[in-house]
Amino acid sequence: MSEPWEGLPEILAAEVxxxxxxxxxxxxxxxxxxxxxxxxxxxxxxxRSEFLRRTLQGDVRLVEQSHQALSLRQPTTEAFFQQRWQxxxxxxxxxxxLHQALRRFRKEAQFRIIWRDLLKWADLAETIAAxxxxxxxxxxxxxxxxxxxxxxxxxxxxxxDPVTGDEVPQPMVVLGMGKLGGRELNVSSDIDLIFAFxxxxxxxxxxxxxxxxxxxxxxxxxxxxxxxxxTADGFVFRVDMRLRPYGQSGALALSFPALETYYQDQGRxxxxxxxxxxxxxxxxxxxxxxxxxxxxxxxxxxxxxxxAFESLRTMKSMISREVRRKGLEKDIKLGxxxxxxxxxxxxAFQLIRGGRDRELQQRELLAILxxxxxxxxxxxxxxxxxxxxxxxxxxxxxxxxGVADKQTQLLPEDEPTRxxxxxxxxxxxxxxxxxxxxxHRARVASHFADIIALDDETETSAELDEGWQALWLGELxxxxxxxxxxxxGFEAPEATLKSLLEVRSGRQAQTMxxxxxxxxxxxxxxxxxxxxxxxxxxxxxxxxxxLVEAVMRRTAYLVLLLENPGARGQLVRLCxxxxxxxxQLAETPLLLDELLNAESxxxxxxxSELVDDLxxxxxxxxxxxxxxxxxxxxxxxxxxxxxxxxxxxxGTLPLMKVSDYLTWIAEAVLDHVVEVAFANLVSRHGYPxxxxxxVSDTDFAVIGYGKLGGIELGYTSDLDxxxxxxxxxxxxxxxxxxxxxxxxxxxxxxxxxxxxSTQTPSGQLYEVDMRLRPSGNSGLLVSTVxxxxxxxxxxxxxxxxxxxxxxxxxxxxxxxxxxxxxLRHDLLCQHRDGMAxxxxxxxxxxxxxxxxxxxxxxxxxxSVFHVKHDSGGIVDIEFLVQYLMLAHSAQHPELTQWSDxxxxxxxxxxxxxxxxxxxxxxxxxxxTLRSTIHRRALQNLTSRVAGDAFADxxxxxxxxxxxxxxx
Numbered sequence: 001m002s003e004p005w006e007g008l009p010e011i012l013a014a015e016v017x018x019x020x021x022x023x024x025x026x027x028x029x030x031x032x033x034x035x036x037x038x039x040x041x042x043x044x045x046x047x048r049s050e051f052l053r054r055t056l057q058g059d060v061r062l063v064e065q066s067h068q069a070l071s072l073r074q075p076t077t078e079a080f081f082q083q084r085w086q087x088x089x090x091x092x093x094x095x096x097x098l099h100q101a102l103r104r105f106r107k108e109a110q111f112r113i114i115w116r117d118l119l120k121w122a123d124l125a126e127t128i129a130a131x132x133x134x135x136x137x138x139x140x141x142x143x144x145x146x147x148x149x150x151x152x153x154x155x156x157x158x159x160x161d162p163v164t165g166d167e168v169p170q171p172m173v174v175l176g177m178g179k180l181g182g183r184e185l186n187v188s189s190d191i192d193l194i195f196a197f198x199x200x201x202x203x204x205x206x207x208x209x210x211x212x213x214x215x216x217x218x219x220x221x222x223x224x225x226x227x228x229x230x231t232a233d234g235f236v237f238r239v240d241m242r243l244r245p246y247g248q249s250g251a252l253a254l255s256f257p258a259l260e261t262y263y264q265d266q267g268r269x270x271x272x273x274x275x276x277x278x279x280x281x282x283x284x285x286x287x288x289x290x291x292x293x294x295x296x297x298x299x300x301x302x303x304x305x306x307x308a309f310e311s312l313r314t315m316k317s318m319i320s321r322e323v324r325r326k327g328l329e330k331d332i333k334l335g336x337x338x339x340x341x342x343x344x345x346x347x348a349f350q351l352i353r354g355g356r357d358r359e360l361q362q363r364e365l366l367a368i369l370x371x372x373x374x375x376x377x378x379x380x381x382x383x384x385x386x387x388x389x390x391x392x393x394x395x396x397x398x399x400x401x402g403v404a405d406k407q408t409q410l411l412p413e414d415e416p417t418r419x420x421x422x423x424x425x426x427x428x429x430x431x432x433x434x435x436x437x438x439x440h441r442a443r444v445a446s447h448f449a450d451i452i453a454l455d456d457e458t459e460t461s462a463e464l465d466e467g468w469q470a471l472w473l474g475e476l477x478x479x480x481x482x483x484x485x486x487x488x489g490f491e492a493p494e495a496t497l498k499s500l501l502e503v504r505s506g507r508q509a510q511t512m513x514x515x516x517x518x519x520x521x522x523x524x525x526x527x528x529x530x531x532x533x534x535x536x537x538x539x540x541x542x543x544x545x546x547l548v549e550a551v552m553r554r555t556a557y558l559v560l561l562l563e564n565p566g567a568r569g570q571l572v573r574l575c576x577x578x579x580x581x582x583x584q585l586a587e588t589p590l591l592l593d594e595l596l597n598a599e600s601x602x603x604x605x606x607x608s609e610l611v612d613d614l615x616x617x618x619x620x621x622x623x624x625x626x627x628x629x630x631x632x633x634x635x636x637x638x639x640x641x642x643x644x645x646x647x648x649x650x651g652t653l654p655l656m657k658v659s660d661y662l663t664w665i666a667e668a669v670l671d672h673v674v675e676v677a678f679a680n681l682v683s684r685h686g687y688p689x690x691x692x693x694x695v696s697d698t699d700f701a702v703i704g705y706g707k708l709g710g711i712e713l714g715y716t717s718d719l720d721x722x723x724x725x726x727x728x729x730x731x732x733x734x735x736x737x738x739x740x741x742x743x744x745x746x747x748x749x750x751x752x753x754x755x756x757s758t759q760t761p762s763g764q765l766y767e768v769d770m771r772l773r774p775s776g777n778s779g780l781l782v783s784t785v786x787x788x789x790x791x792x793x794x795x796x797x798x799x800x801x802x803x804x805x806x807x808x809x810x811x812x813x814x815x816x817x818x819x820x821x822x823l824r825h826d827l828l829c830q831h832r833d834g835m836a837x838x839x840x841x842x843x844x845x846x847x848x849x850x851x852x853x854x855x856x857x858x859x860x861x862x863s864v865f866h867v868k869h870d871s872g873g874i875v876d877i878e879f880l881v882q883y884l885m886l887a888h889s890a891q892h893p894e895l896t897q898w899s900d901x902x903x904x905x906x907x908x909x910x911x912x913x914x915x916x917x918x919x920x921x922x923x924x925x926x927x928t929l930r931s932t933i934h935r936r937a938l939q940n941l942t943s944r945v946a947g948d949a950f951a952d953x954x955x956x957x958x959x960x961x962x963x964x965x966x967x
Contacts, residue, residue, distance in 0.1 A: 009419045009429075012047040019046060023057045031064050036073040041119065048118040048424050051405035055111045066108045075126055076112055078133035084108065085141050098145055099226055102138055103233035109134045114187055114402040118424050124391050125366075127398060132183040135191055138236050139174055140282040142226040143219075147172060147283075150219045155206025157215045159199035162290075170197050171284030172216055172253070173291060174223075177243050181277035182363040184394075188401035188408075190238035190622065191227075194278070195220045195253040198287050214694070216253035221687060221695060229683065231736060238407075238622060243274055247615040248675040256291050263298040270616055275299045276347050276354075277363050300355040332393050332400075333409035337441025339393045341448040342386055348451065349377050365390065382447055389440040396437065399424040411437075468525035474504060485538075492538035499542055500524075508552045519555040523562050524548075530568055534576035543575040543582035550586045557589050560596075567595035570646075577649045578938040580715065581642065588638050588762060602652050604643040607664040613640075614668050623679040630755055633669055634762035640665045641715060645938055655931045656902065662713040669756075669765065670702055670719075670811035677751040681744060686735020688727050688744050695734060699727040700745060700782075701812035701820055702752070705772045710806040711900045712930065715937045718767035719756070722807070723749045723782040726816050749782040772803055785819050792827050798840040802882040804828060808899040825896045828889045841883045842965050848875065854944070865950065867929050867943045872954030874929050876961050877922055881905060883965065888913045901926060918960055925953040 045052045070080050088101040113130050116122035157170040177192035179185045197216045202209040228239040244250055245262040280288030333339045346365050354360040359371045373383040399421045400408050412418050418430040427433040470476050485493035531537040551557040561568045575582040585591050621628050644661045647653040678698050687695035706720035707713045729742035757768045773779050774791035809817035852869040854862050868874045881904050889895045892911040898904050909919035933943050
């Protein structure tokens with residue numbers, strides 16, 4: 001008699017045979033063997049999914065109870081889940097038991113859904129509907145219990161009814177976004193939520209009244225923990241709140257009027273795209289319906305809105321960059337011809353025509369496709385192919401995720417998983433599955449190109465002088481090649497020829513595969529011709545060759561440059577003008593994507609656009625994936641710094657704006673890093689508690705000193721940081737693994753430094769200097785605001801108060817930042833002994849000059865001048881301003897409002913502390929010297945220039961220094 005697994009693919013048959021006794025040491029469970037479930041069914045399940053095997057092995061009783069409640073052969077319905085939730089809800093007596101009930105419920109539901117999906121007892125429609133219904137019920141069930149409990153503890157929130165004007169209890173409304181909103185949830189997916197409540201007001205019936213927003217923020221935090229927190233029983237759903245207004249920096253819950261105002265005044269195109277799928281999934285359904293109706297005009301314009309194509313192109317370009325950066329070509333969601341492209345095509349028509357054609361105002365993609373055919377927006381054959389591809393890709397997605405209950409869309413590399421996926425989808429072998437996938441993706445990519453694709457310019461090397469090809473392939477003798485190069489403007493033809501030979505005969509080129517070698521041979525003649533258009537072709541080529549060698553294993557970048565003459569021209573121009581930019585591109589070839597759009601390359605975004613860009617880029621990366629967070633942050637920084645450098649070279653950004661932009665980039669990064677680090681710690685230890693029993697909304701702030709505080713960052717500047725918080729260090733966090741608040745914030749500071757300064761494959765985000773914190777390197781990494789104040793008032797040196805003149809809050813909790821700014825103002829406005837102060841500042845300046853400046857020569861004038869540290873340099877101006885700030889802020893408190901030298905100088909002139917003529921000349925000298933440092937950084941040069949440089953500026957700075965500091 002044959003074994004039941006003998007019909008399986010060989011690799012899976014061996015695996016099931018080896019696991020059978022481990023999973024069922026006492027034989028098959030009693031619920032197997034009936035007419036409905038056979039032993040063969042169990043074998044098929046074990047072959048298809050490690051998750052099903054683990055559940056059968058570790059929790060067979062739970063599976064049996066579920067099967068008794070409703071046979072696995074029967075379709076999974078929302079009504080069944082509602083019935084089962086009541087069974088679990090009956091065990092709930094407190095918050096921990098609620099968490100346990102939800103997680104046990106999830107395990108049962110997930111087993112049922114994945115079993116039926118992978119054995120093909122359910123079609124795609126049932127699987128996504130059941131998964132979405134389970135999510136809805138989990139959110140509703142948790143919210144209902146937590147809302148009632150919160151009202152008992154804090155009172156019931158009341159607000160004014162917009163129709164009657166009466167004071168009525170306020171519900172929470174939970175919006176589900178993305179696939180949850182569209183009732184298309186994956187079998188292993190996170191959920192995107194937005195929390196809202198109808199109107200402002202206060203709670204009633206509690207120990208003390210509480211603002212409605214604070215009530216709903218606390219309720220939202222508890223709801224997230226109920227669903228997202230990992231306990232001994234696992235978790236329910238990963239919850240992502242970053243689609244809410246202002247992202248992670250925005251309030252966790254907003255009133256309806258606040259939401260409406262945000263979307264009306266600040267809503268971005270990508271938020272319109274997201275709101276297409278928005279749906280009320282839990283809470284006050286009637287109130288939620290009114291909210292959705294009020295937001296409809298934001299999503300669906302009354303007119304035909306073709307601008308949607310451009311915004312979707314932009315979003316697709318961003319995703320394509322991520323695909324290249326992460327090597328996600330095998331991602332069936334994000335890669336070419338994947339699920340996201342089908343979604344983009346459908347939602348493009350919804351955004352363009354939905355305001356006029358209301359039948360497009362639906363959420364489910366498969367319901368909208370036939371409407372596009374009826375409206376004659378897409379031909380029937382295109383609709384049919386997109387539908388077939390979508391069903392295939394979603395079934396494949398569920399197969400990939402159901403194998404181990406993991407959120408993935410990447411094609412497997414190992415043979416057992418490939419065999420499982422092929423079996424689930426009904427193919428005899430993986431190659432057949434892959435062939436079908438490739439066919440579907442090719443069709444989708446073709447339709448996407450017809451509807452939304454970018455209008456890339458293309459150019460081939462067909463019209464090039466054949467001599468460039470002969471030169472690159474080594475078909476010319478050396479003398480002829482050198483003459484050829486010299487005749488076309490190469491300033492060092494012998495060195496250029498040698499460089500080309502080294503690249504062509506180098507190990508990397510010699511070991512390239514055939515297709516890669518063909519691409520290289522196509523690209524190099526085009527590049528050689530392109531560098532003749534700049535003044536220094538030999539030098540430029542040597543810089544670009546660093547990049548060529550860096551991408552020889554990833555020749556898709558060569559194709560990008562070959563097919564985009566605009567990007568190729570920008571590459572040559574930038575490398576000609578800056579070796580620093582050339583090295584950045586070689587280190588991070590993905591930055592080549594920035595060259596595709598000259599408009600954005602030479603016009604960096606505003607601060608709000610920067611923050612929004614970072615938010616979009618980080619939306620789909622879970623906070624717990626710290627490695628990917630760090631890589632993405634590094635790319636974001638490098639891409640935007642490249643834009644700033646390109647703009648400075650072209651002259652579209654003056655010096656003051658260059659420093660502004662570099663500082664804004666750092667601030668955007670710091671804000672996000674604080675959010676990530678805080679969320680990581682909260683997931684482990686809960687939120688820090690306050691003395692009134694509420695939870696902390698970080699209560700933590702990052703203070704920037706030096707160039708960051710003074711809004712004067714350069715291309716290679718480090719970050720001088722100090723961390724403070726205003727939580728009670730004697731209290732602890734509220735998680736399952738509580739720790740003291742003091743320990744929590746110390747770990748928060750450590751994690752922030754780690755994220756910023758760790759070397760990853762993409763380099764370091766920023767070098768961090770924490771030596772300006774109280775007591776320097778021997779002091780605590782994070783101080784309370786009160787201890788920081790005590791140190792500054794009682795123990796700080798004069799130079800530390802000088803540093804405070806250039807300090808400002810740059811990231812973190814608004815309340816804590818405001819507390820620091822008030823403290824800084826008070827400290828700078830202290831009365832000081834003018835003579836003693838001047839003596840100490842001059843002594844510190846001499847000490848710095850002796851250690852960092854240029855040593856005086858034995859005879860004659862110095863041969864070099866250090867723009868920053870030598871006499872008459874930048875630091876003289878900085879010390880002069882800091883001295884005057886400390887000496888005169890008590891009489892002129894308005895001096896403290898700025899932290900940068902330029903505006904401080906202007907304020908000193910307005911206050912009459914320094915003659916306006918002096919402040920204006922010092923300001924111009926400061927800008928001139930700083931501009932020099934910026935320009936030299938782009939040339940990979942130091943801050944040391946010729947000894948006779950800037951004679952007039954230095955003489956004037958020395959004169960003012962002598963008059964003010966040494967008189």
